[in-house]
Amino acid sequence: MIDADRIAFLNGEFVALGEARIPVLDRGFIFGDGVYEVIPLYARQPFRMEQHLKRLQHSLDGIRLANPHPIAEWERLIGELASRQPFADQAVYLQVTRGVAKRDHAFPQGAAPTVFMMSNPLVVPSAEQVERGVAVITAQDNRWLRCDLKTTSLVGNVLMRQLAADRGVIETVMFRDGHLTEASASNVLIAHAGAIVAPPKDNLILPGITYDATLEIARDAGVPVEVRPISHAEALGADEMWLSSSSKEVLAVTRVDDKPFGGGSPGPLFRRVWEAFQRWKPH
Ligand SMILES: Cc1ncc(COP(=O)(O)O)c(C=O)c1O
The missing domain is CATH 3.30.470.10 (Aminotransferase class 4, branched-chain amino acid transferase, N-terminal domain)
Incomplete structure (x- = not known):
């Protein structure tokens, strides 16, 4: 309404x-x-x-x-x-x-x-979403090649988000040419072997303000951060996957395509970075 x-x-x-x-x-x-x-x-x-x-x-x-x-x-x-x-x-x-x-x-x-x-x-994730993580599906990224621009021409993102809504999950995580890009209204980061890995801020993703904040917080907390292309196999085999956006803050993904992901509950690096994010944001 x-x-x-x-x-x-x-x-x-x-x-x-x-x-x-x-x-x-x-x-x-x-x-x-x-x-x-x-x-x-x-x-x-x-x-x-x-x-x-x-x-x-x-x-x-x-x-x-x-x-x-x-x-x-x-x-x-x-x-x-x-x-x-x-x-x-x-x-x-x-x-x-x-x-x-x-x-x-x-x-x-x-x-x-x-x-x-x-x-x-501003509606941030519920305590339950933070505690249990959220479900996503995956799809091929079929949007244009200037995803770095925050334009109001959003029908590509709308269709991707609706795929998720149709399946009752929060987001659609996209891959282009075998590499992770982002989700329909959030960035996607992974954590593996104690490090956070983030796709580069090129023309294929929106340069998220929360993505930057999350990486800064992680570096401040002494967590290693790598920014580089992430293959489909690496993303789906990662220990942890996170979504980031202004309204989701940072949120753990615990189901991908109807299967438990990362043991089915938010991982230790997520908890550390989420807590630091909560301390760090304005109160
Ligand atoms: C496609 C897309 N990627 C990433 C983000 C995250 O950006 P930010 O952290 O600046 O909200 C958004 C935000 O809505 C988005 O629409």
């Missing part, structure tokens, strides 16, 4: 979410021609805002769209949006599209970008 009274932001104004309107010719609607970010806030304190705004710039550069706001203005707008919500732990969603224009694939001349933001309650 849409929370119609919640305060959102559209093109310079704070408005009720249920009142926010865009024209049907918005290129975000017509072409998925836009980019977005999701920034978690714990107790109204943004987590890694600077890194999220840097990734926003990377996505905007990737689709050749000028950033409508300087960083300080984004920070002010996000802060104001967050201060207008009745809940403290938030996931601020922001989206910039190439604006409203006559339908033509080529970029329009002089269209103003559409800037939309809303904030939802």
Whole structure:
């Protein structure tokens, strides 16, 4: 259900979410021609805002769209949006599209970008999910080759996530050309023989802010970290597999394709890194 009274932001104004309107010719609607970010806030304190705004710039550069706001203005707008919500732990969603224009694939001349933001309650995994781990399925990654851009053209990810939903599991972990990429809305890391192994942040995966945070926390805790391609056989034979994202934080995978994985319960490295993550995030 849409929370119609919640305060959102559209093109310079704070408005009720249920009142926010865009024209049907918005290129975000017509072409998925836009980019977005999701920034978690714990107790109204943004987590890694600077890194999220840097990734926003990377996505905007990737689709050749000028950033409508300087960083300080984004920070002010996000802060104001967050201060207008009745809940403290938030996931601020922001989206910039190439604006409203006559339908033509080529970029329009002089269209103003559409800037939309809303904030939802940040729902992190339940104690049971952390304790028992979660189930995933695997699939071939059939998305485009610019998965490093956080674009609103998400139908490839939507179809992957629905495969998981159809099977009653949390995520679809993808492989391309025999190597692990990521999941439909999270990054995937493995742990083997006491080390964490992560796929490189190339054009085939979203450079996750939580992925970076997890690797930093692991290094600080003295856990060896390797960043390199991971084969299908290595991923499926690993001691541990984890998902990471702004809302999942870091979460252990304990079933893959209907079979127990890693002994069927979260492994020791997961517990260590999860605990460090909890201490480390804003309170
Ligand atoms: C495809 C994909 N990969 C990875 C992530 C994780 O990124 P982050 O940790 O910045 O939330 C997301 C986040 O939603 C995603 O959609």
